Amino acid sequence: MSGALEGVRIIDVSRVLAGPFCSMILGDLGAEVIKIEHHQSGDETRGWGPPFAQGESAYYLCANRNKQSMTLNLKSEQGKEIFRELVSSGDIVIQNFKTGTLEKMGLGYEDLKEFNPQLIMASITGFGLTGPYKDLPGYDYIIQAMSGLMSITGEKGGEPVKVGVAIADILTGLYTCIGILSALHHRNESGQGQEIDISLMDCQVSSLVNVASNYLFNGLPPERMGNQHSNIVPYQTFRTSDGELVVAVGNDEQFSRFAAVIGSPELAEQQRFKHNEKRLLNKEELIPILEDSLKRKTKKEWKVLLDDAGIPNGPINDIAEMFEDPQISARGMLMAMDHPTIADLRMVGSPLNLSKTPVTMRKHPPLYGEHTDAILVEMGYDPVQIEKFKQNKII
Missing domain, CATH: 3.30.1540.10 (formyl-coa transferase, domain 3)
Structure with a gap:
């Protein structure tokens, strides 16, 4: 059985978590994902550890399966040309550079749609492409603080506390998936691409749901309630x-x-x-x-x-107890993958269970630049040109 998104090509120039998590989900659903990494340093999360397994960080591994890794210098003219070629053959670009960065490089949505009018670009930023904070960097921790989430998290009378996982990044990744799938449907109906403007701040505010609604009804800022609920007892x-x-x-x-x-x-x-x-x-x-x-x-x-x-x-399970729970095993939420350097790579599975187009784990989280040469050969470049690219620090 083929994946639901088989035939969809994604060019992913995002790093860290929100964007990579989004593209991994789409990859699990069958899309081809080409992960573009900096030609000298790669995705920052490759160095976010310990723990590491054979030089691969657990953080990087958690959000990058079902992808190919290609290194590319997007500041070089040749690198930009290669990127435009990839985009012309692709369907979706996912990016999380600071607002305006790709535009300064001539690689913004308005530039790229000249090469691919049906292109869908998902632009993930901390605060969005508009508004007074559009040029500020946005990290999950900052967003948890500014969105009000930390003000309602923690014990009553205690200090504000962040959620124990980068929840703003994860929610943004999920919202981005929703936006991309909606834009794909629209493109299939109309033939038109579009840009999707997604911000961590917007996604985190949206996720406040009933807590925000309570405030809008009664005008009272919610207090931290620890492990109790604001509307339900017990x-x-x-x-x-x-x-x-x-x-x-x-x-x-x-x-x-x-x-x-x-x-x-x-x-x-x-x-x-x-x-x-x-x-x-x-x-x-x-x-x-x-x-x-x-x-x-x-x-x-x-x-x-x-x-x-x-x-x-x-x-209240700890993480070890959770993975020992028979329900987790029965649902495939603990899985193993073959990897070229890690003997026993265990990963969290996908929660998506589609009866006709099930998710598949086709590719291990790629090594840094693992597929650069193969992708360039597929694009028509010969080994001599590829070697020159390396010498000139294009890849």
Whole structure:
């Protein structure tokens, strides 16, 4: 079976995480991805470690499978010519240079569409191509701070805390995928390409969803709530006799069953706790009662009881425990790939399960410049020309 995006060629000049994560997803779906790297240093994440495996950083490996790596000096005239040739035969360019950088090089969207009118270019920046911050660099940590995310993350009364993964980058990668697939559909219908303007800041603000909506309704800046929920009770961590467990009671009917499981069915009949709105108002009374009950059994015992009652719950796993979970294995979220230098390359799998066009893991995360010569030969350059390119620091 072929991938859903088989036949789509992506020229990826992005680095670090948001852009590479996006192009990896599209590569998993069958697209051909040519990763263009700086001719002297490559993607910065190649050096972001430890940990390393045979010189390859874990950070780089996590976002770059199903790609070919080509080195190219985009500041040289010959490098620009090669890049334009690639673009003329491609469908999508993904880039995350600072606003205006490619335009100064004569490689912006308006320049490149002269060579390929159907080109789709996804431009990822920290703050977007417009607005007063358009020229500022944007890193995930900065975006988490400025977007308001850190102001709502952390313990109540404690310091603001960033999310433990580069969530703004990941969300931006996902939003970029959505934009690219939408633009592909539009191009298939109209024959027209377009530029997609995606910013980390916009994506992170969008992801605030109900928290932002709450503020727009009541005008009150949300406070940090630790592991509690701003709109639902009980929806938090509880300490059991041997560790912590998350309980997420999503409606009144679930609360009635939850109260019965913990041995206090009367709680669900009391007006102060019967409905979520009341539980939210009276949570300072309710939570200690629930905490006392849950301390009486182990987290495994509670999980069996709560699962049987249909109450959403789960232990707080560390990463090792997560990968040992049989559900992770059953869903293919831990996978192995052949690699030319790493004997046992294990990677996080894809969450996309398409019945007709499944994702495929065709190519290992490429070595630096691994496919430069092969791509140039495919483009029609001979070995003598390629050697001159190397001597002249074009590649």
